Amino acid sequence: MRSLLRTSSAPRGGGILRTPEAGSLVRDSSLVWLAGGIVGVSFGAISVAGGLPMWVPVLMSLMVYAGSAQFSAVAVLLAGGGPLAAAATGLLLNTRTAAFGLAVAETIGTGRATRFLGAHLVTDETVAFALAQPDPERRRRAFWISGIGLFLVWNLGVLAGALAGRALGDTARYGLDAAFPAVLVALVLPTLRADATVRRCALLGAALALAVTPAVPAGVPVLLALAGLLLHRRPAGAAV
Numbered sequence: 001m002r003s004l005l006r007t008s009s010a011p012r013g014g015g016i017l018r019t020p021e022a023g024s025l026v027r028d029s030s031l032v033w034l035a036g037g038i039v040g041v042s043f044g045a046i047s048v049a050g051g052l053p054m055w056v057p058v059l060m061s062l063m064v065y066a067g068s069a070q071f072s073a074v075a076v077l078l079a080g081g082g083p084l085a086a087a088a089t090g091l092l093l094n095t096r097t098a099a100f101g102l103a104v105a106e107t108i109g110t111g112r113a114t115r116f117l118g119a120h121l122v123t124d125e126t127v128a129f130a131l132a133q134p135d136p137e138r139r140r141r142a143f144w145i146s147g148i149g150l151f152l153v154w155n156l157g158v159l160a161g162a163l164a165g166r167a168l169g170d171t172a173r174y175g176l177d178a179a180f181p182a183v184l185v186a187l188v189l190p191t192l193r194a195d196a197t198v199r200r201c202a203l204l205g206a207a208l209a210l211a212v213t214p215a216v217p218a219g220v221p222v223l224l225a226l227a228g229l230l231l232h233r234r235p236a237g238a239a240v
Helices: 001-009 022-050 055-063 066-076 081-095 097-103 112-120 124-131 136-168 174-192 196-212 219-233
Strands: none
Touching: 001 055, 022 055, 022 066, 022 112, 022 136, 055 066, 055 081, 066 081, 081 097, 124 196, 124 219, 174 196, 196 219
């Protein structure tokens, strides 16, 4: 199995999209893409309506591509904080992606360019969607299909929201911030139902996050929720 994973790399010439299973992966990913586009519109609109130039959210989404970390960084800027404070806030929130990167390191493929591009596409939703697949090859295809699609839709959404600017008014009243969490819950539910160990880890992590939410900055509860993995046990006989 390791040799199969080692020989798998980034998609070449759209080969992934020509496989028989690509249609089902695109169909399943479309819900994540829809949510990403909606939240992207919200981010672009909030940024411009708050007074930032249109190029700021657009360039940030292309270069940083960090979802909730982008919202937090913009919130710091709009509150009068400097670029360093905004960057530090975004980095704190995005430290969780280090664990996500380890989880899909073999799934992404080998090669320096492949790893570099794959690392840029690592998000909560892309990793959850990839790890929900039943075998390594399908996980690889799911990662690239969902990751590239989400990146494109997110950036188009941000551009549309930035162009709309103040026309959308208060984006919070539309409930756009609830779209991504709802889709993420839908992605992880099958795994939670099928694996009791994963369920216990998730429950502990959720309890820790809820307990500390009133007392710590936004984003920190997500990091502390990783402590739920302490309940995970390596299967007997598994390689170290």
